[in-house]
Amino acid sequence: MxxxxxxxxxxxxxxxxxxxxxxxxxxxxxxxxxxxxxxxxxxxxxxxxxxxxxxxxxxxxxxxxxxxxxxxxxxxxxxxxxxxxxxxxxxxxxxxxxxxxxxxxxxxxxxxxxxxxxxxxxxxxxxxxxxxxxxxxxxxxxxxxxxxxxxxxxxxxxxxxxxxxxxxxxxxxxxxxxxxxxxxxxxxxxxxxxxxxxxxxxxxxxxxxxxxxLDAPTVRGATYPVVLDPELAGVFIHEAFGHLSEADFVYENPQAREMMTLGRRFGKPVLNVGDNGAAPGLRGTLPFDDEGTPTQDTALIREGILVGRLHSRETAAAMSERPTGNARAISFRHPPIVRMTNTYIGNGRGTFADLIRDIKLGVYACGAFGGQTMLENFSFTAAYGHMIRDGQVTELVKDVVLAGNLFQTLDRIDHIAGDFRWNQMGGGCGKGGQYPLPVTEGAPHLRIEAALIGGDVPPSA
The missing domain is CATH 3.30.2290.10 (PmbA/TldD superfamily)
Known part of the structure; x- marks a missing residue:
């Protein structure tokens, strides 16, 4: 051939x-x-x-x-x-x-x-x-x-x-x-x-x-300290942040280009984000992309600072940056466009218990049923959740919807555990009429010091 x-x-x-x-x-x-x-x-x-x-x-x-x-x-x-x-x-x-x-x-x-x-x-x-x-x-x-x-x-x-x-x-x-x-x-x-x-x-x-x-109560809508499990944290970083890191979107959208200026602080020093198309054995893993560029581990946020983005050869030349091996097509019927591979939040330190120990009242949000994003605003529905009371995971709750502004939320991530895992799920990512492209997300448990959780609205006093 x-x-x-x-x-x-x-x-x-x-x-x-x-x-x-x-x-x-x-x-x-x-x-x-x-x-x-x-x-x-x-x-x-x-x-x-x-x-x-x-x-x-x-x-x-x-x-x-x-x-x-x-x-x-x-x-x-x-x-x-x-x-x-x-x-x-x-x-x-x-x-x-x-x-x-x-x-x-x-x-x-x-x-x-x-x-x-x-x-x-x-x-x-x-x-x-x-x-x-x-x-x-x-x-x-x-x-x-x-x-x-x-x-x-x-x-x-x-x-x-x-x-x-x-x-x-x-x-x-x-x-x-x-x-x-x-x-x-x-x-x-x-x-x-x-x-x-x-x-x-x-x-x-x-x-x-x-x-x-069926027996679980609906979570009360309010602002809480929120802990995300690795699955929801991975979906969050893919959907809310990852697409903004794709250079064709940034290059073609002046508002996005202003938001995604390299050197901008996005979070605390504990936050590290990347996309690794060379990680072994994952759905988004390839030795080279659909332009023949070797895949790599691309740092996107390092110690809270935006340091990189995902490129094809064309977008890299247009923005005077280096190609990253992220030009992908879903099949031979489509041209390659800039896509994520295996997007992740890097490991922190400590344990899950460390994240919840000092939370008096909070929410532990787990799994993902889907979500919506519009530029820097997002809304995600967790598969289920638990209340956190006095440093302990307690009752099961449902209808847990996490909503907010991406940049505010990233800046409020104040603790990341050291229990990273890749979430090897099916499905895929959609963009430009090309769906479902195989990708993987990964993350450890992380804590957002204050996030809006939608649910039942408590009655007014």
């Missing part, structure tokens, strides 16, 4: 040309309640060509048959020459890479029958259904994919990789009278069949929690 891409590049008239080709095998099984809702298996193959000429814009062309390769290379060059821009596109220099990579297949899913995959997710679904007669519905899904990937460009990069991925998800719905609660399990791994064995306990636990939430 690399030889064929090399020959096609030699026939290009453009100043710069790159070609990506992918072949993928995937399957999925979904159970709803006690019935099989769907079972599918598919193969897909295609490629994407980008061409760039001096003084012109990008020309792009995608294809689904290798027989179209040479024609699409010519087409991309033609389209590039037709685009005239006021500001020429430049690409930051990257040393051309030549590499062969195979991730740990850990039991190649292509050798496992669809019937066996159905038996696995049926068993996990059964764990949720067996918890209680209060569980009135479930949804459980198994998905896998193995993608073989080739990249070549006119500067000499020649790359080949095999990328596995497997995800599990489960939702348990509990109901009593008019009250409905849910629990959600999500697992995503860049490995294979062996990695998703022995996961029954997690499915059972979310169903048990959904039942317990």
């Amino acid at each position: 690399i030889d064929r891409l090399t020959a096609a590049l030699q026939g290009s008239r453009a100043d710069f040309t790159e070609i990506r080709v992918e072949q993928s095998w995937s399957s999925a099984v979904t159970m709803r309640g006690r019935r099989l809702e769907s079972a599918t298996a598919s193969e897909d193959q295609g490629g994407f060509v980008r061409a760039l000429n001096r003084g012109a814009g990008w020309g792009t062309a995608s294809f689904t048959s290798l027989d179209q390769l040479e024609a699409m290379v010519a087409r991309a060059d033609e389209l590039s020459r037709a685009v005239r821009l006021d500001r020429p596109i430049r690409l930051a220099d990257v040393l051309p890479q030549q590499a062969e990579g195979v991730s740990d297949l850990d039991g190649d899913v292509r050798g496992v029958s669809l019937a066996e995959k159905k038996r696995l997710i049926d068993a996990y679904n059964g764990e949720m259904l067996a918890v209680s007669d209060r569980i009135v519905d479930t949804l459980a899904t198994y998905r896998d994919e193995v993608s073989e990937y080739w990249y070549a460009n006119s500067e000499g990069a020649r790359l080949h990789e095999v990328r596995p991925e497997v995800t599990l998800s489960g939702t348990a719905i509990a109901r009593r009278d008019g009250t409905i609660e849910k629990g959600l399990e999500s697992i995503g791994l860049r490995r294979g069949w062996n990695s998703v064995q022995g996961k029954a306990a997690g499915f059972r636990a979310v169903a048990e929690r959904a039942v317990r939430l």
